[in-house]
Amino acid sequence: MKIFYDLQPSAVETAVALGTFDGLHLGHRAVIFQTLGEAGLTPTVLTFSANPLCDLGGSTGGELMTEAQKVRVLESLGVEQLYLLRFSSLMNLSPEQFVDEVLVRALHAKKVCCGFNYTFGAGGRADSETLRHLCTGRGLRAAVAPAVLSGGETVSSTRIRALVEKGEVAAAARLLGRPYGYLSAVRHGRQLGRRLGTPTLNQEIPKSFVLPPFGVYVSRVHLQGSTYCGVTNVGMRPTVDGHRLTAETWMPGYTGPEVYGETVQTDLLQFLRPEQKFADVETLGRQIRADGKQAEAFFARRGQ
Ligand SMILES: Cc1cc2nc3c(=O)[nH]c(=O)nc-3n(C[C@H](O)[C@H](O)[C@H](O)COP(=O)(O)O)c2cc1C
Numbered sequence: 001m002k003i004f005y006d007l008q009p010s011a012v013e014t015a016v017a018l019g020t021f022d023g024l025h026l027g028h029r030a031v032i033f034q035t036l037g038e039a040g041l042t043p044t045v046l047t048f049s050a051n052p053l054c055d056l057g058g059s060t061g062g063e064l065m066t067e068a069q070k071v072r073v074l075e076s077l078g079v080e081q082l083y084l085l086r087f088s089s090l091m092n093l094s095p096e097q098f099v100d101e102v103l104v105r106a107l108h109a110k111k112v113c114c115g116f117n118y119t120f121g122a123g124g125r126a127d128s129e130t131l132r133h134l135c136t137g138r139g140l141r142a143a144v145a146p147a148v149l150s151g152g153e154t155v156s157s158t159r160i161r162a163l164v165e166k167g168e169v170a171a172a173a174r175l176l177g178r179p180y181g182y183l184s185a186v187r188h189g190r191q192l193g194r195r196l197g198t199p200t201l202n203q204e205i206p207k208s209f210v211l212p213p214f215g216v217y218v219s220r221v222h223l224q225g226s227t228y229c230g231v232t233n234v235g236m237r238p239t240v241d242g243h244r245l246t247a248e249t250w251m252p253g254y255t256g257p258e259v260y261g262e263t264v265q266t267d268l269l270q271f272l273r274p275e276q277k278f279a280d281v282e283t284l285g286r287q288i289r290a291d292g293k294q295a296e297a298f299f300a301r302r303g304q
């Protein structure tokens, strides 16, 4: 996938999907799918390198994916070009300027795709119907995806962030179309896990992320081309006086060499229990093994 960090003209004609796309959830996918399979048009996504709310001085309260994850998922969906722009570079354009200068002149768009609730142009004053009108007037096709719902409510990044914050990672996964997870380097720990017989992968959850409640989760680890059943503690490790938020994963069935420095994707599949302060590390060790058994039972039930 070709990535542009500014409005360099596209060398090819495009079908473009528009939006912030944090999480690339089911609603986002419906918009992006409209760019695929159009003869002579290259599937392209125009989005932002930081959430627009951050550029406006606010905060999303945490994001559902990093830029690196977004790139991986977009690539897997079949997107061939990605424009990752600063929101501040577009936010003062009028709706007409956005269509003429960005979509027509730079992106060579022939088809423009967005969702039913898309807004754009200075102050977010234009909506998907205005986009459709401006596009048709210029000979571009416009495709507006109807709302993708789950449980009768619109799927949105905001709704998914709230589920993750409540620890409802399984419900979040249903709306995301994949589990909530993080991609980050494996760091050295204090080797206590190894002494307890439960060596762990220590990872930091990216600082920009929305955080689930501290606790233990069934997880899935993508390591060296395979996936492993894991059990992950997200928290401060009160039993061993930890003072930094870490995510530590024990993979009960993993017998390969130690993993350090590698960048690993860990997905949280199901909340198991809150993090606790145990009387001693032996009791903690027994609990970690019990957590591991629960995780294996979960995987066996899911058939993987
Ligand atoms: C499945 C699992 C559950 C854990 N649960 C707790 C817990 O409830 N309380 C706690 O203080 N630490 C918990 N931990 C963290 C351990 O304290 C930590 O893995 C151990 O100290 C090893 O740290 P090290 O990797 O730095 O050697 C858990 C770790 C795992 C893998």
Ligand SMILES: Nc1ncnc2c1ncn2[C@@H]1O[C@H](COP(=O)(O)OP(=O)(O)OP(=O)(O)O)[C@@H](O)[C@H]1O
Pocket: 018, 019, 020, 021, 022, 026, 027, 028, 030, 031, 113, 114, 115, 116, 117, 118, 119, 145, 146, 147, 148, 149, 154, 155, 156, 157, 158, 159
């Ligand atoms: N549930 C949905 N169904 C169809 N299209 C959607 C849905 N949610 C978002 N879209 C479309 O996807 C694109 C990206 O939207 P955006 O990133 O604002 O998503 P969002 O989930 O609504 O975010 P937030 O909750 O942070 O406002 C836009 O074109 C938007 O209209």
